[in-house]
Amino acid sequence: MDFEPTAWSCSFCGRRGTADTRYAAGLGALMCTECLTAFHEAFDAPENVNVRVLGWNDDNMSDADMLARLPLNAATAGQVDRYLRMWVGRIRERHISYAEIGKALGVSRQAAWERFSRVVDAAKDGAKDGTPDTKDPDATVTV
Secondary structure (H helix, E strand, O other): OOOOHHHOEOOOOOOEOOOOOOEEEEOOEEEEHHHHHHHHHHHHOHHHOOOOOOOOOHHHOOHHHHHHHHHHHHHHHHHHHHHHHHHHHHHHHOOOOHHHHHHHHOOOHHHHHHHHHHHHHHHHOOOOOOOOOOOOOOOOOOO
């Protein structure tokens, strides 16, 4: 998987990575070391002992602040989706079927294939132009 830090952004502050950026990663979310340090300190602070969720708090945000955060939320969602597609690509490299992928995601084989095959199989075949592969590798042909 491509973990070149300049291709990713911190899911917490939204900053784009540089060549020197290090991330903590999990389930598609990435946290830069600056955010990791800040959150660690916030969780250790005595005044936050009863706080269950640390981070953005919309209680004191203006409408403009809320709207300003919207693109960051959308960018993070897009990044998580890109990570998911890369993850499915790694799974497909292990020759795991779309039926198994669909089962793991709680969707049909067809739904998994429709969602991932264009990107995953095109990347596997070396397609640079994003041309979808219309052949379903899991399909059974009955004669």
